Amino acid sequence: MTLNTTRRSFLASAAAAGGMLAIGVTPTGALAKAGGNALNPFVTVSSDGTVTAILKHFEKGQGTATGLSTLIAEEMNMGLDAIEFEFAPSNPDVYNNLAFGPFQGTGGSTAIANSYMQYRMAGAAAREMLITAAAQRWNADPADLTLLDGVISGAGKEGMIGEFVAEAATLDVPSEPTLKDPSAFRVIGDASVHRKDQDAKINGTAVYAMDIQLENQMVVVIKRSPRMGGTVASFDAAGAQSVKGFIQALALPNGAGVAIYADKTWAAFQAREAVEVEWDFSAAESRSSEDIKRELFAALDDTSEFDASSEAELSDTLAAIEGAEKVVEETFYFPLLAHAPMEPLGATIEPLADGSVVIHDGAQFPTNDHSVLSSILELPMEKVKVNTILAGGSFGRRATPTADYQVEIALAFAMTDRTRPVKLVWSREDDITAGYYRPAFAHKVRVGLDSDGKIVGWDHRIAGQSIFKGTFFESVIVRDGIDHSSVEGAADTPYAIPGMHFGLTDNKPATTLLWWRSVGHSHTAYVMESMMDIAAKAAGKDAVAFRLEYLAGDTPDQQRKAAVLELAAEKAGWGKAADGRSQGVAVHKSFGSFVAEVAEISRDEDGAIKIEKITAAVDCGLAINPDVIKAQIEGGIGYGIGHAMRNEITLTEGAADQVNFPDYEPLRIHDIAAIETHIIPSAEAPTGIGEPGTPPAGPVLANAIAVDGPRITSLPMINEGVEFV
Amino acid sequence: MTIELKLNGTTHHVDAEPGTPLLWVIRDDLKMTGTKFGCGVAACGACTVHVDGEPVRSCQTYIEDVEGSEITTIEGLSSDAAKAVQTAWAELDVVQCGYCQSGQIMSAVGLLTENKSPSVAEIDDYMNGNACRCATYQRIRAAIQRASELMEA
Ligand code: FES
Ligand code: FES
Numbered sequence: 001m002t003l004n005t006t007r008r009s010f011l012a013s014a015a016a017a018g019g020m021l022a023i024g025v026t027p028t029g030a031l032a033k034a035g036g037n038a039l040n041p042f043v044t045v046s047s048d049g050t051v052t053a054i055l056k057h058f059e060k061g062q063g064t065a066t067g068l069s070t071l072i073a074e075e076m077n078m079g080l081d082a083i084e085f086e087f088a089p090s091n092p093d094v095y096n097n098l099a100f101g102p103f104q105g106t107g108g109s110t111a112i113a114n115s116y117m118q119y120r121m122a123g124a125a126a127r128e129m130l131i132t133a134a135a136q137r138w139n140a141d142p143a144d145l146t147l148l149d150g151v152i153s154g155a156g157k158e159g160m161i162g163e164f165v166a167e168a169a170t171l172d173v174p175s176e177p178t179l180k181d182p183s184a185f186r187v188i189g190d191a192s193v194h195r196k197d198q199d200a201k202i203n204g205t206a207v208y209a210m211d212i213q214l215e216n217q218m219v220v221v222i223k224r225s226p227r228m229g230g231t232v233a234s235f236d237a238a239g240a241q242s243v244k245g246f247i248q249a250l251a252l253p254n255g256a257g258v259a260i261y262a263d264k265t266w267a268a269f270q271a272r273e274a275v276e277v278e279w280d281f282s283a284a285e286s287r288s289s290e291d292i293k294r295e296l297f298a299a300l301d302d303t304s305e306f307d308a309s310s311e312a313e314l315s316d317t318l319a320a321i322e323g324a325e326k327v328v329e330e331t332f333y334f335p336l337l338a339h340a341p342m343e344p345l346g347a348t349i350e351p352l353a354d355g356s357v358v359i360h361d362g363a364q365f366p367t368n369d370h371s372v373l374s375s376i377l378e379l380p381m382e383k384v385k386v387n388t389i390l391a392g393g394s395f396g397r398r399a400t401p402t403a404d405y406q407v408e409i410a411l412a413f414a415m416t417d418r419t420r421p422v423k424l425v426w427s428r429e430d431d432i433t434a435g436y437y438r439p440a441f442a443h444k445v446r447v448g449l450d451s452d453g454k455i456v457g458w459d460h461r462i463a464g465q466s467i468f469k470g471t472f473f474e475s476v477i478v479r480d481g482i483d484h485s486s487v488e489g490a491a492d493t494p495y496a497i498p499g500m501h502f503g504l505t506d507n508k509p510a511t512t513l514l515w516w517r518s519v520g521h522s523h524t525a526y527v528m529e530s531m532m533d534i535a536a537k538a539a540g541k542d543a544v545a546f547r548l549e550y551l552a553g554d555t556p557d558q559q560r561k562a563a564v565l566e567l568a569a570e571k572a573g574w575g576k577a578a579d580g581r582s583q584g585v586a587v588h589k590s591f592g593s594f595v596a597e598v599a600e601i602s603r604d605e606d607g608a609i610k611i612e613k614i615t616a617a618v619d620c621g622l623a624i625n626p627d628v629i630k631a632q633i634e635g636g637i638g639y640g641i642g643h644a645m646r647n648e649i650t651l652t653e654g655a656a657d658q659v660n661f662p663d664y665e666p667l668r669i670h671d672i673a674a675i676e677t678h679i680i681p682s683a684e685a686p687t688g689i690g691e692p693g694t695p696p697a698g699p700v701l702a703n704a705i706a707v708d709g710p711r712i713t714s715l716p717m718i719n720e721g722v723e724f725v
Numbered sequence: 726m727t728i729e730l731k732l733n734g735t736t737h738h739v740d741a742e743p744g745t746p747l748l749w750v751i752r753d754d755l756k757m758t759g760t761k762f763g764c765g766v767a768a769c770g771a772c773t774v775h776v777d778g779e780p781v782r783s784c785q786t787y788i789e790d791v792e793g794s795e796i797t798t799i800e801g802l803s804s805d806a807a808k809a810v811q812t813a814w815a816e817l818d819v820v821q822c823g824y825c826q827s828g829q830i831m832s833a834v835g836l837l838t839e840n841k842s843p844s845v846a847e848i849d850d851y852m853n854g855n856a857c858r859c860a861t862y863q864r865i866r867a868a869i870q871r872a873s874e875l876m877e878a
Contacts, residue, residue, distance in 0.1 A: 061822030061859050194818055201823030202814045204759020204799030208824060211758035219753075244742055265762075266749035342763055342771065342824040342858040392761075392824030393858050428764040627818055631861070635821055638860020661768035666856040670849040675863050 021045040021129060021169045023122045024054075031125050031173045042122040043072050045130065049150050049162030051076055052084040056115065058364055059087075060341070060391040060398070061635075062690040063628035065196045068119050070624055073187045075123030075180060077148045080193045090366035090386035116624075116686050124177035126168075133167035134159060182622070182683060191626040197390070208392045210425065212348040212360045217421040218247060220412040221268040223277055224257040224434055227654035228511050230284040231255035232277055239274030246271040252411050255280075259412040265425050285654035287510045289440065292651070293333060295507055296442035299463035300331065304503025306480070308462070308487045317501035320457030324448025328538045330531065332445075333714040334464075334523040335648035337438035337516055338664060343392020344431045345405045348423040349373070349413040356383035357413075361406065362391025364398035372403045376410035395517040395639065400436060401471035404512070432664050433656040437649050438516030439465035439509065441486070443527040448499070453539025455550070457499035460527075462487055465509045467519065485515070489524035489695065494557035494589055495532075495550040510654060517639055518691040521590040525695030526644070526702070529586035530713065533703045543585050543703065544569045561589055563680055564596040564617040571678050572598035572615035581612060584704030586696035591688025593620035594680075597637065597696040599704040608723040609705065611641070613674045616693065621684035629689050630677040636693020637675055642667025644698035646718045671724065728792055732757075733801025741788050748772045748783040751798060759799035759827045763856070770855030771824065773831040774798050780835035782854075799827040805876060806837040813871035821859035829855050833869050842873045 022034035022041035034041040044052045053072040057064045069083045076083075127147050135142040140155035150161050187193060200206035225231065235258050237249035245267030249260045258277055262268035299305075307314065321327055347361035347369075357377060363369050366386045373384045391398055409424040416422060426434075441464035448457040466483040468474050477484050482504055491502040516522055536546035544565060551562035565587045568574075577583045577600055587596035598615045616633050623629055646665055650657045658664045702712045705722060712720050730737045732755065739754045751760050751774070760783060763771030767785040774783045775797040802811070810833045820826050829852070836843055836851045843851065848869050857865070 061820070063821075194815065195820065197823070198815060198818060198820045201820040201826050202811050202830065204827045206823050207758065208761075210762060211752075213753075213756045213758065264749065264753040266745055266753065269765075340858060342761075342769070342822060342856070344762070391822065393822040395858070428766070428769075631818065631821060631864070634863055635860045638862065639858070642860070660766055661764045661856065662766065666769070666858060667860055667862070668856065669852045669862040669865060672862065673845075 019047045019166065021126060021165045023126045023173060025118060025122070031121055031175060031177070033169065033173050042119055043076075043126050045126055045161060045165055045168075047162045047165045049160050050084055051078060051082065051150075052086060053119070054088050055085055056088045058362060058388050058391055059197055060362065060364070060394040062632060063195065063625060066193070066628055067624050068115055069196050070187050070193070071116065071119035072123040074185055075120050076127050077146075077186070078150060080187050080196065082150060083196070085196055087388035090363070090370040120179055121177060124179050125173050128174050128177045129168040129171050130161050130164050132171055133164040137164070137167065188622070188624050189626065193625060193627070195628065206390055208343050208390050209346050209348065209360060209362045210343050210392070212423055214348065214350055214421040214423075217348065217423050218261050218263060218416070219265045219268045219423050219425055220259050220261050220409070221272050221425055221427070222252070222257045222259055222408055222412070222430070223272050223275055224430070225279055225284065226433065226656070227281060227284040227286070228435060230279045230281045232258055233280040235275060235277040237271075237275045239276065240271035243267055243271040243274060249275050250415050252408070253415075254407075254411065259408075259415065261412075261416075261422075268425065269427065285510045287654060288652050289336065289650040292440050292507065292510055293442070296333070296440060296463040297331065299505040299507065300442055300444040300461045302505070304461055305505040306482045306503065308482050308491045308502040308504045309500065312499060312501045314459070314501045314503070317457045317459050317499045320499040321446055321448035321459055324456050325451045326449045326538055327446055328449070328531075328534050329444070329446045330534060330711070330713050332443040332523075332527050332530070334441045334526070335650065335715060336440050336511065337643055337647055338432050338649050338658070339395040339397035339436070339514070339516055340428075340431055340664060340666070341391070341393030341395055341397050344426040344428055345398070346423065346425045347406060347409045348421055349409055350421040351418050355379075356385065358385045358387050359406070359409070360387045360389055362394075362398060363388045364391065364394055365400075365403070368401075368403040369406050372406045373410050376407065377414055396515040396519075397436060400514060401473060402512070404436065428660045432649070432658055432660060435512035436514040437511055438522060439467060439513045440507075441465075441523045443523070445527060445531050447531055447535045449535060449539055453541055455497050455499070455535060458497050459501055460490060461503045461505070462490065463505040463507055464523075465507050465513055467513050467515055469506070485520040487520065487524065489521040489588065489590060490528055493528060494555065494561050495547075496553045496558065497550055510651060517636070518590055518694040521588065521691070521695035522640070525586070525588040525590070526699045526715075529588065529696060529699035530702055530711070533584070533699075533706065534711065542575070544574055547585075547587060557589060560594045560619050560680075561587055564594045564619050567617035567678055567680060568596035568598050568615055571617065571676065572600065572613075574598060582704050582707035584700050584702070584707065586700035586703060588692070588695040590692045590695050593618060593687045593689060593692040595633065595692045595696055597700040599700040601701070601704045603708075604725055606723070608725045610725045611672045611701065613676065614672060614697070614700065616675065616677045617680065618677065618689075618692065619680040619682055620689045620692065621682050621686040623679050623682070624686055626679055629679055632689045633677045633693040634675045636691060637697045638667050638672060640694035640697025641672065641701055644701060644715055644717060645671070645724060646716045648716050648719070728788055730788075730791070730796065731794065732796045733798060743787065743789045745788045746784050747774070747786040747788055747791055747796070750788050751783060757798055757800055761824055761827055763825065763828070768856070769825070769828070770832060771828040773828040773855065775831060775835065778838065780832050799831060802830070802834065804834065804838065806872070807834045809872040809875040810834050810837065810868070812875060813868040817864050817868045817871060819861050819864040819868050821861055825855065825857045825859075829857065829865055833865070833872065836869065837872055837876065841876055843869065
């Protein structure tokens with residue numbers, strides 16, 4: 001296979017020789033030309049006229065390749081089809097995620113939000129420089145020239161952009177190129193453009209980490225401790241000797257497991273079955289998920305460890321509830337969840353002749369790959385290259401602060417003589433059992449209403465396991481001991497509800513933990529939107545009208561949240577469900593975006609529920625690729641609903657009970673009959689779209705079920721006696 | 726043992742132990758990676774190939790059982806149904822991460838080969854074994870309906 005790295009060095013020398021115009025930003029954020037130095041570009045134009053968008057964010061299906069290419073296409077006045085794309089090499093100085101600080105990574109639905117101006121500026125600078133070069137050659141005024149679809153014309157002349165690349169590359173980069181006026185957008189906002197990455201995914205040629213096949217490669221699989229904190233005491237690989245293709249079994253130096261090497265994947269799996277490991281569980285986690293649940297519920301009844309409210313005092317909230325006409329109260333439980341991206345994890349390290357290595361990885365945090373390999377393999381940073389390739393889903397799983405699987409492959413490679421490529425393969429069983437779960441959470445909420453059915457007090461206690469504490473993001477997210485991701489979506493709700501108080505208690509993790517599509521919103525939205533429904537019912541008010549009472553203020557958040565709620569209600573025919581059907585509603589803000597959903601369900605003669613339709617309305621600022629936005633809302637809803645319906649990871653003495661899809665059953669095609677998405681037109685800066693569809697999906701189903709059925713406050717729903725067709 | 730495999734119209738001789746899943750022979754021996762590994766236990770459909778025209782889960786199909794059969798993978802699709810399916814998939818922008826899509830397409834082609842105009846219930850029933858963690862289901866359903874239209878046109 002051809003490596004990006006080869007093309008990269010070609011790129012650098014071509015740029016230096018003037019055969020390429022390459023625009024990026026310097027570490028301080030200024031636009032600059034890329035040359036043979038460390039600076040990597042966002043856009044390149046070669047002398048044959050090829051325009052390439054260099055993607056600093058990886059593609060896991062969320063549409064980044066299409067989105068970032070769109071920004072370049074727009075500013076260079078080209079059709080999206082005419083833009084090539086490739087993934088950036090790891091260089092955190094240049095490709096850092098503005099939301100993450102000096103760190104290159106994708107997450108928090110930030111890809112478009114943090115790149116929107118950067119890529120447009122780079123594209124606009126390239127356009128201006130090409131036009132200036134043509135103007136100089138033609139002795140014309142640049143203002144008389146235009147660049148359209150790869151052709152510069154005006155002043156009676158015409159030429160392809162490639163002809164001006166060499167001269168453009170000698171010009172100074174404009175520090176503030178003129179961006180196109182939104183009224184002139186041709187590609188941004190066009191719902192008819194197609195995804196840039198789809199052809200290879202349709203004909204089977206798309207290459208994921210799982211698909212890397214290098215000459216003479218070995219496959220390594222890991223037998224890991226089934227419990228967090230367990231280590232290898234001893235192991236016996238005698239049984240593996242008879243497996244054809246088995247090479248060796250070695251304990252990982254960090255004690256976390258045994259690496260089993262073979263010449264092919266099936267042989268490695270077979271050999272792993274035959275290797276027997278004696279584990280040292282003396283420092284291992286031994287709690288079961290039932291223990292954790294008990295601890296969480298006990299914490300809710302105790303004084304909260306942290307006061308997560310910035311304004312209200314708990315005593316005021318309690319007094320308001322004390323004096324209320326009516327009080328409603330619920331306790332909620334959310335289990336551990338696995339991400340289960342469709343492509344199990346893995347990566348390949350390839351040694352090169354000059355002593356450097358390349359890691360082929362669907363890398364969500366290339367900076368992590370880079371530094372982990374450099375330190376474990378004891379190689380200088382410049383001897384490590386990260387080849388970011390397509391990822392078969394992530395939902396947060398490929399973004400581990402600990403770089404779990406990159407550490408595994410680096411350790412496994414380090415133990416060989418480093419002459420053969422080593423490919424790490426995870427099975428689905430590895431994926432489901434190896435931890436890094438969405439943490440378990442419990443909430444208890446008491447809401448007081450006055451005689452007009454208005455909320456007067458809201459006492460909200462949360463107990464759960466912190467995701468960010470102990471990671472290198474801790475300083476960004478954790479303030480005064482409070483992991484903001486544990487209370488986001490609740491403590492910062494746009495609802496103007498008086499007398500709200502939030503308390504948080506941390507619980508000791510029993511497994512490794514990780515953000516899971518929509519992070520804290522994956523449980524807080526469920527609680528907020530269930531409680532709003534419960535309170536509306538207690539107040540004898542319509543669920544939409546009741547919510548709008550608390551969104552009547554004039555903050556942009558309240559207005560935008562109200563607008564999506566009204567649009568979803570209108571499009572869904574709120575209040576006009578067909579006979580025998582029930583509707584539920586939920587609305588939530590996350591990652592800067594607003595999503596409202598209305599669910600319509602029916603029941604068969606046995607009471608089993610069918611989700612007939614979800615109608616969604618979204619406001620994510622300026623819609624760059626409307627069809628990609630719709631796809632992300634569809635996927636976000638499916639992901640949220642599927643897990644709410646039937647998924648949980650339970651632990652017995654610290655080890656996961658579920659192992660593969662048969663007991664971690666994915667959403668299937670028959671589960672949701674239809675999803676319809678409406679986008680609010682907006683000129684605001686674009687905000688997240690990969691995650692915001694997920695938070696309302698669980699509660700919208702719960703609210704629809706509660707109309708004529710039980711109120712589900714503990715997930716998954718199938719554990720509570722709910723049946724689905 | 727040496728096994729003779731007829732795959733995408735070509736005969737291959739591969740050295741594999743009995744009991745080896747067809748999936749791993751296709752991926753690791755023949756190095757054709759369009760057929761994906763998702764679960765290994767016939768629960769996701771990512772590994773779907775056609776054996777004598779019928780979709781099967783190659784992760785649970787032993788190599789010795791398909792000697793002499795005609796095997797088709799995503800790389801070897803060429804029927805009218807396949808063309809219609811792939812065209813419809815592109816028209817409706819079905820894919821997200823794409824990892825499940827070879828399997829989805831192999832199943833969809835299997836469905837349309839035996840039933841040119843399936844109802845929604847028939848589509849849901851037939852495609853139920855193909856998981857998509859990105860939840861592209863409603864586009865899959867629409868694309869199969871679109872492919873059916875294309876085949877009639
Ligand atoms: S890999 Fe064969 S069905 Fe999942
Ligand atoms: S497109 Fe990602 S699993 Fe189906």
